[in-house]
Amino acid sequence: MTKPQMSVAELERFLAMEFPQAFHPGSGLTIEKAWFGGCRVRQAYSEKFIRPGGTISGPTMMMLADFALYVAVLAAIGPVPLAVTTNFNINFLRKPTQRDIVAEARVLKLGKRLAVLEVNIFSEDITEPVAHVTATYSIPPMD
Amino acid sequence: MTKPQMSVAELERFLAMEFPQAFHPGSGLTIEKAWFGGCRVRQAYSEKFIRPGGTISGPTMMMLADFALYVAVLAAIGPVPLAVTTNFNINFLRKPTQRDIVAEARVLKLGKRLAVLEVNIFSEDITEPVAHVTATYSIPPMD
Amino acid sequence: MTKPQMSVAELERFLAMEFPQAFHPGSGLTIEKAWFGGCRVRQAYSEKFIRPGGTISGPTMMMLADFALYVAVLAAIGPVPLAVTTNFNINFLRKPTQRDIVAEARVLKLGKRLAVLEVNIFSEDITEPVAHVTATYSIPPMD
Amino acid sequence: MTKPQMSVAELERFLAMEFPQAFHPGSGLTIEKAWFGGCRVRQAYSEKFIRPGGTISGPTMMMLADFALYVAVLAAIGPVPLAVTTNFNINFLRKPTQRDIVAEARVLKLGKRLAVLEVNIFSEDITEPVAHVTATYSIPPMD
Numbered sequence: 215m216t217k218p219q220m221s222v223a224e225l226e227r228f229l230a231m232e233f234p235q236a237f238h239p240g241s242g243l244t245i246e247k248a249w250f251g252g253c254r255v256r257q258a259y260s261e262k263f264i265r266p267g268g269t270i271s272g273p274t275m276m277m278l279a280d281f282a283l284y285v286a287v288l289a290a291i292g293p294v295p296l297a298v299t300t301n302f303n304i305n306f307l308r309k310p311t312q313r314d315i316v317a318e319a320r321v322l323k324l325g326k327r328l329a330v331l332e333v334n335i336f337s338e339d340i341t342e343p344v345a346h347v348t349a350t351y352s353i354p355p356m357d
Numbered sequence: 358m359t360k361p362q363m364s365v366a367e368l369e370r371f372l373a374m375e376f377p378q379a380f381h382p383g384s385g386l387t388i389e390k391a392w393f394g395g396c397r398v399r400q401a402y403s404e405k406f407i408r409p410g411g412t413i414s415g416p417t418m419m420m421l422a423d424f425a426l427y428v429a430v431l432a433a434i435g436p437v438p439l440a441v442t443t444n445f446n447i448n449f450l451r452k453p454t455q456r457d458i459v460a461e462a463r464v465l466k467l468g469k470r471l472a473v474l475e476v477n478i479f480s481e482d483i484t485e486p487v488a489h490v491t492a493t494y495s496i497p498p499m500d
Numbered sequence: 501m502t503k504p505q506m507s508v509a510e511l512e513r514f515l516a517m518e519f520p521q522a523f524h525p526g527s528g529l530t531i532e533k534a535w536f537g538g539c540r541v542r543q544a545y546s547e548k549f550i551r552p553g554g555t556i557s558g559p560t561m562m563m564l565a566d567f568a569l570y571v572a573v574l575a576a577i578g579p580v581p582l583a584v585t586t587n588f589n590i591n592f593l594r595k596p597t598q599r600d601i602v603a604e605a606r607v608l609k610l611g612k613r614l615a616v617l618e619v620n621i622f623s624e625d626i627t628e629p630v631a632h633v634t635a636t637y638s639i640p641p642m643d
Numbered sequence: 644m645t646k647p648q649m650s651v652a653e654l655e656r657f658l659a660m661e662f663p664q665a666f667h668p669g670s671g672l673t674i675e676k677a678w679f680g681g682c683r684v685r686q687a688y689s690e691k692f693i694r695p696g697g698t699i700s701g702p703t704m705m706m707l708a709d710f711a712l713y714v715a716v717l718a719a720i721g722p723v724p725l726a727v728t729t730n731f732n733i734n735f736l737r738k739p740t741q742r743d744i745v746a747e748a749r750v751l752k753l754g755k756r757l758a759v760l761e762v763n764i765f766s767e768d769i770t771e772p773v774a775h776v777t778a779t780y781s782i783p784p785m786d
Contacts, residue, residue: 232409233408233409235404235405235406235407235408235414236408236414236416261378262378263378264378265376265378265379266375266376266439267439271378271379271423272423272442272445273379273416273419273420273423276416276419276420276423276445277416277419277420280414280415280416280419296409296410298449299415299449300448300449300614300616300636301446301447301448301449301587301589301636302415302419302446302447302449303444303445303446303447303587303589303732303777304444304445304446305443305444305751305752305759305777305779306441306442306443306444306445307751307752307759308752322734322736322772322775323734323736323737323771327613327638328586328638330586330734330736330775332775342752343751346751346759346761346777348732348734348775348777350586350587350636350734352613352614443757443759443779444730444732444779446589446634446730446732448608448609448616448634448636450608450609450616451609465591465593465629465632466591466593466594466628470756470781471729471781473591473593473632473729475632485609486608489608489616489618489634491589491591491632491634493591493729493730493779495756495757518695519694519695521690521691521692521693521694521700522694522700522702547664548664549664550664551662551664551665552661552662552725553725557664557665557709558709558728558731559665559702559705559706559709562702562705562706562709562731563702563705563706566700566701566702566705582695582696584735585701585735586734586735587732587733587734587735588701588705588732588733588735589730589731589732589733590730590731590732591729591730592727592728592729592730592731
């Protein structure tokens with residue numbers, strides 16, 4: 215596990231400043247771990263995420279994957295507020311239960327212009343992933 | 358434009374009952390139009406959707422696309438609460454502005470077990486789409 | 501229909517020179533039309549494409565979509581041999597019949613670094629598309 | 644590594660009979676390993692796969708991934724000739740070299756109606772994958 219460009223504390227500070235709408239004390243989002251090439255993040259359970267059948271909504275999982283992707287990109291390339299997702303593909307595999315969901319992101323390829331990542335999303339109490347994401351980030355040219 | 362299985366009023370009633378967490382008076386979501394094979398829905402602008410650079414967040418667009426997909430499936434097959442997304446692929450094309458976003462969904466294929474749909478997302482004041490989605494729904498067996 | 505950067509004759513000449521392995525007299529591939537922002541290409545039917553149930557194989561459709569994408573990119577930006585696909589997503593919608601297949605590509609977004617395109621694939625005798633593709637191309641920096 | 648529903652020898656016999664157009668002595672395709680939940684397959688290098696810059700073409704990688712997916716599905720559910728791909732998403736990560744390419748497929752989810760799989764594609768002499776695929780298979784109802 216190589217040292218990330220930003221520590222968890224630095225990531226939290228950066229996100230609270232740059233993304234207050236998404237990452238704020240009431241969001242239930244936490245960064246559990248970050249390394250060069252990946253991270254693990256968590257969304258605390260909330261009733262507002264529930265859909266018929268007692269499952270967590272698809273958009274909740276997408277939102278957490280999006281957060282994991284961004285944290286993993288920051289951990290790999292440092293504070294670049296304008297890196298943007300260009301493609302995001304999610305397969306829903308199993309029904310999450312009414313618990314926290316955890317996402318583990320991993321960089322598949324880090325190029326100069328593009329990064330490709332993979333995210334597995336887990337329900338706190340199920341071993342197999344509930345969803346799998348691949349995504350591409352466009353990295354702005356450095357000056 | 359063929360008649361949908363459910364009218365806009367029926368869709369609204371069904372969603373308010375089955376998905377109160379997603380579709381409620383404060384959500385800013387409205388169904389503008391529904392026909393057999395598609396729909397147009399809208400997310401009213403809110404500051405909470407904003408990201409650095411003054412753009413609407415990716416998860417906001419994904420959430421609206423997810424809503425459009427579900428409305429289009431309901432309009433095509435009627436009230437089936439347990440139809441679930443299995444795959445969702447989004448390409449982000451342009452930066453949305455600080456305005457409402459509108460999503461137009463279209464059924465590409467309606468099979469017995471699977472439906473494949475396409476969604477174009479627009480910023481209220483830009484002609485070209487800001488994002489494009491394809492997605493697959495699994496339709497539960499009818500008894 | 502705006503004038504393309506390269507005419508059909510120029511495209512054919514370029515492809516025969518740069519991609520002789522894919523585009524050669526025996527390949528059965530033809531470019532029917534090209535404009536700024538899109539093209540229509542055709543794969544002549546051959547028994548070697550057939551799979552159980554008398555349908556055209558998935559890889560045959562993917563290969564034709566890949567060809568359509570490249571032709572549409574060339575028609576939009578001119579002869580750039582090193583533009584490369586970074587993401588390719590295909591939904592198979594209906595079974596093609598034992599006939600030619602035709603692909604129509606359309607540029608959804610043409611940026612400086614990335615182009616996003618859509619392809620619809622048709623069996624010669626079916627109105628509805630048999631497959632739908634979205635793909636991203638990385639465009640090398642111009643000097 | 645759990646025992647597959649079909650051994651490598653059984654898979655080869657089945658494929659040679661059902662897919663002679665794709666799997667035949669001159670195809671250069673071999674099944675190296677199969678287990679319950681995955682497989683490893685190989686495409687022998689051939690000049691006809693080469694594209695400008697000395698790289699293996701995208702459609703060659705897609706074809707190999709498609710083959711790996713089908714072998715992994717057969718190894719998991721047994722000889723079901725009519726299982727069909729419904730979605731296939733590929734990210735191209737690195738340029739393959741002029742060598743054999745190897746694909747490792749892994750089942751992410753095996754349901755009654757759908758299977759979701761992941762494939763990593765490798766150039767024989769590069770450690771990191773050259774491409775990553777996720778795909779969905781529709782499994783016909785068993786009688």
